[in-house]
Amino acid sequence: MTEYVVRFIAGGVIVSAFAILGDMLRPKSFAGLLGAAPSVALATLAIAIVQHGAAYAAAESWTMIYGAIALACYSIVVCHLLMRLRLTALPATILAFAAWLVVAFGLFASFGGAA
Structure with missing residues (x-):
């Protein structure tokens, strides 16, 4: 249960920080871009460092x-x-999902999970 609370708080803080950053930038479409994947990835990595x-x-x-x-390749293929x-x-x-896979x-398979 504690892990979920930490995830919730860390995710909320990081998402909020990226949303504030995105709100300060132009164009405003950056707010949505910065509010999603980067903030969730950072929260996930922070929790992974603490736990593992x-x-x-x-x-x-x-x-x-x-x-x-x-995802970039998927987007190009879809377009x-x-x-x-x-x-x-x-x-x-x-x-395009097949291309993503x-x-x-x-x-x-080529590089594995670490450099």
């Missing part, structure tokens, strides 16, 4: 990096499928 140590958190951070690279091939949203996202697990 720095080596575990380092391995976890590499898997986050692989996921981010795979191409929607704009160039004129697919509808459902087939485009299913095909290949990239994410390919990176993980």
Whole structure:
């Protein structure tokens, strides 16, 4: 139960800090961008360091990096499928998800959880 309280508090503080930072920047669309993934990732890594140590958190951070690279590839594939091939949203996202899986697990298989 204590872990959930710590996650809630750490996540709330970090999300709030990123939201304030995003609110100060222009354009305002940065507020949504900064309020989500970076803050949750930092909260998760902070908890991982406390519970499991720095080596575990380092391995976890590499898997986050692989996921981010795979997400960028997914986004590019979706854009191409929607704009160039004129697919509808459902087939485009299913095909792009397959690309995400290949990239994410390919990176993980190639490099593992740590550098």
